[in-house]
Amino acid sequence: MADIFTTSSPNEWWRGATFYQIYPRSFQDTTGNGVGDLKGITERLEYVASLNVDAIWLSPFFTSPMKDFGYDVSDYCDVDPIFGTLEDFDNLLARAKELGLKVIIDQVYSHTSDQHNWFQESRKNRTNYQADWYIWADAKPDGSPPNNWQAYFGGSSWQWDSSRKQYFMHNFLSSQPDLNLHHPRVQDALMDVTRFWLDRGVDGFRLDVVNCFMHDPELRDNPPSGRPIEDVVRSFDMQDHIYSETHHETVNFLTRMRWVLDSYEGNKFTVAEVSSPDPFKFQREYTSGHSRLNTSYNFDFLYLDHLTGWSVSNSLSSWEGDPAHGWPSWAFSNHDAPRALSRWSEGMNTILHAKLYLMLLLSMRGTVFMYQGEELGLPTGNVPFEFLQDPEAIENWPHTLGRDGARTPFPWSSTEDYAGFSKVEPWLPVDPAHAALAPDVQEADEDSTLVFAREAIRLRRDVAPIRIGDLAFITAEEYLIAYKRIEGDETILCVYNLSNRPLEYDFDLPKERELILSNIGFEPANIENEIPALTGYWWKI
Known part of the structure; x- marks a missing residue:
């Protein structure tokens, strides 16, 4: 028999739990503007609870100009009007509790929108109270950026600002300036945000791009990655990002955040998103012991084009069960990646494939994150170029699939217009293939993927060895x-x-x-x- 990978830490509620990720823009529209909202999520929570999941994860719903669809936050402590109000969120939270569902929400601490009040103040001059809340640097003598860092979405990580006569750093869009988390007052402000949502009753957080929280203060150039040019889509891929992210002081910030969460009752939960060529190193670092984050969101399967037993073994065997190595989490699909069914079934997208992948995911040791529609066996939605919304997809078309195909509206009905998601044309088109897989069809079929998913999730919840x-x-x-x-x-x-x-x-x-x-x-x-x-x-x- 091979090595045994153990579960030796205390059994907090999230260990072995099944989370259901909801992308609010695409779940249910109740206002008739073609965009999903918090009231829509609340209306559909009984369906979510019927899946037998333990918790939900809500992608961003905070005030935002929506250049990156909510991951560019302009007010951390309010709801964007397109999604509703704080009262709507409180009602959602209360209904979830009634149904026995835990609720975690996204927090985007790496960067803000350039419309955030913090940045608007910071860019005024070099001496104001928030002048160094963001990462500012002088141009080189020839006017070029401070160093060679490249952004995830392509191009330089530096944007010239005429007010400051300096460059500011952005790991993503130029409208998403990076916060300076080395600054104690920035950390204080983010801890206040953390407490704001904990005080409202959330059960924890999914932390966006934790590897981007801190940078090298010396602003040293990143070395080349050495990747062949034919394998490169973005200029970002041509570097090893050892200085623009994954700074060692990130751990100290995470420890401070854990201290805040542990001051609240109820075993508050944190899961880190780590996007890196060597994520396991940082996943271990950010979750080891009992003073950092609880777990790290695993990318091993999210961009995997071909599923094999070897890939499953390599991933699951990386987490031996030693508390010093943290606790694993697994996901096959989410709002950023083409759906697993489309990537792994060679275009067949059959019920057998969908059920098989659900079984595999739900039997893994760790915490499981399912994405809305995975229980229906949805393939990646077809979004023609003229309907694309994702800035990454538009920038890199046709070399990447982008994220829109995973974000198309949830199909609630096989007979209603726009699959019952909205009364008007949605922000992204509904794929007709999705409407044919709607719950109203699958509920009546005892052999459907939906019926199977409910039973598989129930078994994971109730059978101790699986959980x-x-x-x-x-x-x-x-x-x-x-x-x-x-x-x-x-x-x-x-x-x-x-x-x-x-x-x-x-x-x-x-x-x-x-x-x-x-x-x-x-x-x-x-x-x-x-x-x-x-x-x-x-x-x-």
Whole structure:
């Protein structure tokens, strides 16, 4: 038997929990403006609770000019009118609590909108109270930027400001200036934001791009990445970003934030987003022990083009269970990545594929994040170029798919206009293929992906080995995976064939076994010889 990866820390509510990510712009429109809103989420919370998930994660709904659709915050402590009001948020929170759902929200501490009052004050001159709340630097003698840093969305990370006669740094859009988190007063202000939402009753936070929180104060040039030019889409890809992000003092800020969260009752939760060529190093650093963040959002599968047993084994085996290494989290799809079904099923997008990927995700040791529509088996939505909204997609078209295909409106109805999402044309088009997968169709079909998802999530919630058990690999081949989840004297055997053909196996399948879940609903007669194509099984042994 392979090494056993253990769950040795106390069982806080979030360990092994299933989170359901809601992208507010695209969940439910109640105001008739084509954009989803907080009231719409509240109206649909019974549906979310029916999935048997433990918690929801809300993407940004804060005041914003929406240049990056809410990740450019102009007021951290208010709701953008397009989404509603603070009262609407309070009502949403109260309804979620009634339904037994925890609620975490996004926090974007790396940068703000250039419309934020902090930045408007900072850019006035070099001597005001907030002058150094952002990252300002003089031009080189020839007028060029202070260094060679490149932004995620392409081009220089520096934008000239005529008021200050200086450049300011931005890791993303030029309208998203980076905060100077090295400054104690900036940290104080962000801790006030943290307390504002904790005081309203949220259960924790997902922290956007934690690796971008702090930079090298010396502003040293990043070295070249050495990537072949034919593999490069963005100028960003041509550098190793060792100075523009992942500064070692980030850990001190996270420790301070954890202290604030721990001063509240209820085991408040934090999950870090870490986007880096070597994310595991920083995921461990940001979550190790019990004085930093609880877990880190894992990108191993979000941009993976081809799913194999090797990739699953490599990822799951990276988190051995030592508290010093933190607690893992897993996601196959989200608002930034093409949906897993489209990436891994070679265009087939069948119910078998959708159920198989759900089973695999839900049997992983760690905390699970599902994305809205994953329970329906939605493929990536088709968004023609003329309807694109994502600035990254427009800038890099047609070399990247962008993010809009994952952000299309949720299809609530197969018969209503715009799939029941809105009464008017939505901000992104509804893919007709999505409307055919709406809950009103799937609710009536006992073999649907939705019905299956509810049962699989319920089992994860109720079966201790699946939720919090240790993990022991039996085999991990190119397309065949088998591992055990173990808690006390209970063991669940999980086996998956990811290929389009039957596969023989060389491990012992226990004679005494009870099938508790399969994406085909039964155990084939020839299971003693081979695992049928595109099938998954959970056996109690």
